[in-house]
Amino acid sequence: MTGLDLTTDVLVVGGGPAATWAALKSAQAGADVVLADKGYCGTSGATASGGTGVWYVPPDPVAREAAMTSREKLGGYLDDRRWKERVLDQTYAGMNELAAAGRYPFPTGPDGTQLRNGLQGPEYMRRMRIRVQRAGARVLDHSPVTELLTDPSGAVAGARGYRRQAGEAYRVRAGAVVLATGGCAFLSGALGCNVNTGDGALFAAETGAELSGMEFSNAYGIAPEGTSVTKTAFYSFATFYHEDGTVLEGAASQGGRSVIARALLHEKVYCRLDRADASARRGMRLAQPNFFLTFDRLGIDPFTDRFAITLLAEGTVRGTGGIRLTDDDCSTTVPGLYAAGDAATRELICGGFTGGGSHNAAWAISSGIWAGQGAARYALSSGRRAGTRRLTPTGGAGLRPTRTPGPAAAHREVIAAVQAEILPYEKNYLRHGTTLTASLTALDATWDEARSALRGTGPDVVRAREAAAMTAHARWMYASALARTESRGMARRLDFPDQDPGQRHRIVSGGLDEVWTRAEPVAALLEAAS
Numbered sequence: 001m002t003g004l005d006l007t008t009d010v011l012v013v014g015g016g017p018a019a020t021w022a023a024l025k026s027a028q029a030g031a032d033v034v035l036a037d038k039g040y041c042g043t044s045g046a047t048a049s050g051g052t053g054v055w056y057v058p059p060d061p062v063a064r065e066a067a068m069t070s071r072e073k074l075g076g077y078l079d080d081r082r083w084k085e086r087v088l089d090q091t092y093a094g095m096n097e098l099a100a101a102g103r104y105p106f107p108t109g110p111d112g113t114q115l116r117n118g119l120q121g122p123e124y125m126r127r128m129r130i131r132v133q134r135a136g137a138r139v140l141d142h143s144p145v146t147e148l149l150t151d152p153s154g155a156v157a158g159a160r161g162y163r164r165q166a167g168e169a170y171r172v173r174a175g176a177v178v179l180a181t182g183g184c185a186f187l188s189g190a191l192g193c194n195v196n197t198g199d200g201a202l203f204a205a206e207t208g209a210e211l212s213g214m215e216f217s218n219a220y221g222i223a224p225e226g227t228s229v230t231k232t233a234f235y236s237f238a239t240f241y242h243e244d245g246t247v248l249e250g251a252a253s254q255g256g257r258s259v260i261a262r263a264l265l266h267e268k269v270y271c272r273l274d275r276a277d278a279s280a281r282r283g284m285r286l287a288q289p290n291f292f293l294t295f296d297r298l299g300i301d302p303f304t305d306r307f308a309i310t311l312l313a314e315g316t317v318r319g320t321g322g323i324r325l326t327d328d329d330c331s332t333t334v335p336g337l338y339a340a341g342d343a344a345t346r347e348l349i350c351g352g353f354t355g356g357g358s359h360n361a362a363w364a365i366s367s368g369i370w371a372g373q374g375a376a377r378y379a380l381s382s383g384r385r386a387g388t389r390r391l392t393p394t395g396g397a398g399l400r401p402t403r404t405p406g407p408a409a410a411h412r413e414v415i416a417a418v419q420a421e422i423l424p425y426e427k428n429y430l431r432h433g434t435t436l437t438a439s440l441t442a443l444d445a446t447w448d449e450a451r452s453a454l455r456g457t458g459p460d461v462v463r464a465r466e467a468a469a470m471t472a473h474a475r476w477m478y479a480s481a482l483a484r485t486e487s488r489g490m491a492r493r494l495d496f497p498d499q500d501p502g503q504r505h506r507i508v509s510g511g512l513d514e515v516w517t518r519a520e521p522v523a524a525l526l527e528a529a530s
Helices: 017-028 061-069 081-100 121-134 199-206 232-237 257-264 278-287 289-298 358-381 410-422 425-429 433-453 460-483
Strands: 004-013 033-036 051-053 118-120 138-140 145-150 156-163 168-179 219-224 239-241 269-272 307-314 337-339 505-510 516-521
Touching: 004 017, 004 138, 004 156, 004 358, 017 033, 017 121, 017 168, 017 358, 033 168, 051 358, 061 081, 081 358, 118 121, 121 138, 145 168, 145 199, 145 460, 168 199, 168 358, 199 337, 199 460, 219 232, 219 257, 232 278, 257 269, 257 307, 257 425, 278 289, 307 425, 337 358, 410 425, 410 433, 410 460, 425 433, 433 460, 460 505, 460 516
Parallel strands: 004 033, 004 168, 033 138, 168 337
Antiparallel strands: 051 118, 145 156, 156 168, 219 307, 239 269, 269 307, 505 516
């Protein structure tokens, strides 16, 4: 082929926390590593654009038990105690490593002890990029992957992509691949999420991998109207108001967001963070300074002035659905393929409730480490034969249409069609079986058209594949939501408002032209749920 052609042991796809931890640990395990990021590794993605809490709990039995039980009911008792223990242990070790080897400047408390339960995204990711490069990994910036490659046995053996700045295609032959591409926010405008279009899930499904928890995908973050910053945790200090200035009863950042969604269907909703005392206000500005930039520029004091808000879809970025994992090393149902971070399901530690910032951040560290180490073991055990295997491309929609391709800009129409079924509150957030069925029918038609005629060339190949990924993601979401005829975790149904004890299982999904779902029992049911 023409263009860059590389051979490596492990290819990591992505550039956020999970990807950089995977690349770092693969390299430290002795593997040759290539990391390919859609943007510039260290600055792209949701984490790099802001700050985040981290599920960092010292190994005190009482504190650990409280941390593990705190969200079990919210998550519908679909999580796994063993995985939560593993994540808490690995996150504790990873954050301590970041302090020592990464020299991250954690703030200190009154007694001088470092506070390691939060990270400033820009500084965190800057240091992770440096660590990855010092470990010897090769970083390909502005080089989105467009499809995976498999060998004659069906094992994943590399990827193809497009180098935006060079204006050319590239190929990486690899002994194993880690997908750490993030979730899917459907180009909703949420800060840092425009690279999160569900690409990894599409790539995985095209090789035969499965998804899990895709019904837990209707996360919407609160943001000031006309802005992109969704720091919903701060709105726990808020009072919400109707357009006429009266209090919007029942509205809240947790447990009352549906009230906000319903009100937004016919009026503006306003907010004021008037429940935060002076100490909380100081802490909020120190923890998340970017949250206040818009307010400061507009001359708004969010603690005393009312301001209009909106809800932005965050899909599986703050939801929990993703690629299904089959072992402790974050392997998938396809040999040679591993998943980490928001690209993988987070049901194992969150059940059906959003991982928000802290749990997702801990999962990115832990799953990134395990996937990187697992991929290195797998690749090195193959005897470094990555460069000798015959490779087959797996990409379909957006790359290889089944009939005459349509116009070059057709990806815009596909994206608009998907957003019309996913972004509206009355379709995705306030879910009802009738609406879900109608939307899924429309999305199936969009997929059929994309599969038949969508193809991008040159730089448009990236947008075409993003459009295909968003369409596939939306179909898995709604098919899974229809399969769960109850309300559990964040997968709530207006037509089935109660939790059904008989549905305490996970919904596994997959397929492209024909989407399928099946129920999978939870391995160890929690005593507290009985």
